[in-house]
Amino acid sequence: MDLPDDLPMNERIRLLRESRGMSRAVLAGLCGRGPDWLKKIESGERDLDSFTLLMRIAGALDVGDLTAITGPAPLVQPVRTGRLSHPAVPAIWSAVMERAMVPKQSGPVDVAALRGRVEQSWRLWHTSGHNRTEVGALLPDLIRDAEQAVRSTDGATRREANVVRSDVYRLVGQATAYVASPELAWLVADRAVDAARDADDPAAIGCAAWNLGNIMRETAYPGEALRIVVDAASQLRPHLDDGPEDWRGIYGALHLHAAVTSAREGKAGEAWRYWDTGNEVAKSLPQNYVHASTVFGRANVDFHAVSVATDLRSSSKALNLADDLDPDVMPSVERRSRLWVEITRGHLQRGDTTAALHVLTKAHRISPETVQFTPSARSAAAELWRKAPRALRGEAGHLAEAIDVTPPG
Incomplete structure (x- = not known):
């Protein structure tokens, strides 16, 4: 939206929310807060003085430049906070949507072998620092083969195939968390539940x-x-x-x-x-x-x-x-990195930006993609970029740029 430069922040948030057709309850929920909190923000009764919450609002409104919310304040820099993306998602989406259009093929599927591939993919998810990229490359074939396994079997074997199909869609949910559209997230979660129920x-x-x-x-x-x-x-x-x-x-x-x-x-x-x-x-x-x-x-x-x-x-x-x-x-490398992200958040809550930067850098070193695609880690990186002591601003900037929170250069 083309908003006047002198429009206050509270009015900007309200107009941006309404232009996207979002209710107060929805936007507040996406920020982890209640609608009364947002009502006070939009009315000007309460100041939005938390950079983390500002980041959440920007992400929920799909705003890529914080000045759209804050106005052209000289101390605010642009931050990439809109919906995240990953190059593996289009092929995954295509495989998910093919199910209704692909005719039943003849010949059985080796369900035990398929289960082994899925188990290997789960291990890769937990052991790779670039798990979204590496697992994401495997998922389209796993989705197609899991669907074919269910179509081509019956009886007890079909129930086993449905267990495997449920596992595949759960892995899809993990690998596309925060980078897929809400439609894909809900669809794959629902398919995992349906397959599990069909397997009883x-x-x-x-x-x-x-x-x-x-x-x-x-x-x-x-x-x-x-x-x-x-x-x-x-x-x-x-x-x-x-x-x-x-x-x-x-x-x-x-x-x-x-x-x-x-x-x-x-x-x-x-x-x-x-x-x-x-x-x-x-x-x-x-x-x-x-x-x-x-x-x-x-x-x-x-x-x-x-x-x-x-x-x-x-x-x-x-x-x-x-x-x-x-x-x-x-x-699990992924879970280990997330622990360090939680520790980062603890240090930030205490105002210890030096310790927080050290710990978040460690989390990124363990699993770059976990930090890059986890909203709490990205919010922490953006907060550090803004608040780090002068001696650490360069390091904080490099980390923010590495996970694509800030524009390069």
Whole structure:
């Protein structure tokens, strides 16, 4: 929009929101806040003095230059905050949309071999620092082959093929998080759930619910996300005594999801109760147990304690918990990098930009794409770019440019 230079920030936000047809509730939800908060911002009753929240509003409004919101203030620099993209997404989208148009092919599909390929792809997701690029290149063929496996089989083999198909779409959800359109995110989450239900497999249903919960939480439906994962855990609970270890792993992962979701809503009591359940599940499993896709296990439970404390803005507790961890025991490179992002957030909450910059640089070194495509990491990088001490501005600028938060040069 072509807004007058002298238009105040609150009016700019309101006009930009209305021009996109967004309600206050939707925009506020995308920023992790309530509609009353946004109403006060837009009316001028409350100042928007948090750079992190300013970044969130810009991202939600798909604004690539913060001056569209702030006005031509001399101290504000342009920031790339609109919807993220990745070159793997168009081919993935094409494969997802082909299902209804591809005729049934003759000949069986080796479901066991397909399962092996999917398991290898999950391992690649957790071990590569460039996981979106490397896994994204594999996904189109996996999607097509999974769909063909279901079309070309029947009976027990078809149920097994549906479990594999659900796993494929869950992996698609992970690999395209934050870079796909909402339509693709919802579609692949729904297909994962449908395939798991068609398989009538409790573990697959639990994993699909965990995946759907991720999508709902990140698209501003935390209440629904919490309900889905809690319901899925309740349905899985009767099967735990006679089921394999992985069923307990999924049950624990659902509770960790609920813990983070509650923490982001500021519900400390609920968050720690859900975390406690996940902790008890981890204690009942072997010390070295790790679920293949959710990476639930002892280390991930401990990592989630840091996330819960950070989301509750208990930075001292978060950093104290982090001090007692050995990140290298986590086999997932992606999850290890995200831990350092959480620690970065804790340091920023305390105003320690020097420590935050050091830690976020470490997270980027471990997994560049995790930092580049995780909104909390990008917000932290932008905040550091703005607030870093003079002696560290060059380093903060290089990091921001490396993850495409700032224009090069």
